[in-house]
Amino acid sequence: MIRPDHDDLRALLAVVRERSFTRAAAQLGTSQSALSRTIAGLEAQIGVRLLNRTTRAVAPTPEGERLAQGVAPHFAAIDAAVDALGESLARPSGLVRLTVDEGSAETVVWPGLRRILHAWPEISVEVLVDNGLVDIVAAGLDAGVRSGDILARDMVAVPIGPDLRMVVVATPAFCAGRDLPRHPRDLAAHPCINFRLPTRGGIYAWEFSRGREALRMRVEGPLTVNTLALAAQAMRDDLGFAFLPESGVTADIAAGRLIQVLDDWCEPYPGYHLYYPSRAHVSPALRVVIDGLRWRPAHSVSTEGGRTP
Structure with missing residues (x-):
């Protein structure tokens, strides 16, 4: 059997719920005639009548009712997931995983994270201390912190502290x-x-x-x-x-x-930078961490850290 299009199934659910082509069409933002053709095409594809129609009413057949009851919870779960994502975009939340080196952990990372975690209780942060230069993509991490002179050129790098020595x-x-x-x-x-x-x-x-x-x-x-x-x-x-x-x-x-x-x-060298792989699709929670750790010399107290060889 050819699998029905998801939009066609949503159209069926709307008609079953509203018991009216007119109301269902208005809800879906389409015309009554287009909706009627969609349902007819769905019935032809499945090979069974799904709705009983009269000039005054519309009601699902037993097959139509069974199909509607079977797919409705799945569409409800999809809608709930999309709504939850929209809420998280409106209010940043979730886990941000960072790799930091020993020198930056206490000097520049923690002072900033302390402020962020108090201000954004919906955000949680996992900090992994590692003196190596970690491939954050391969390790499944969101971002890393290292001195600016050792970062790969393909990383987006944001300064989070002054020059080091x-x-x-x-x-x-x-x-x-x-x-x-x-x-x-x-x-x-x-x-x-x-x-x-x-x-x-x-x-x-x-x-x-x-x-x-x-x-x-x-x-x-x-x-x-x-x-x-x-x-x-x-x-x-x-x-x-x-x-x-x-x-x-x-x-x-x-x-x-x-x-x-x-x-x-002993001359200075570029200070600590937070690095991540792309400017596109940065999660709201990571954006909060980036902005919260960003170095602002005119408004910041020096928290000069150390360079990890």
């Missing part, structure tokens, strides 16, 4: 009696805390630049870690120099609890 620091106890580095190459003579890259498993080469000169230094030391938090703790326990986000050590440097070296070799 990594700095070389150590404790006064560690620095005591040492000739402090004046050039990145001098780090070869000092113990340093290494960082293992999360994506390929290699050891991160510390990146320096001054003007047009750029260097990548391979350092040596007693410890290799894969989180910035552990690198910072090892440095604070006097094990060596560490290459860390400036925001996490600024107060300690100012108070003399840490010593910074090679300051003129």
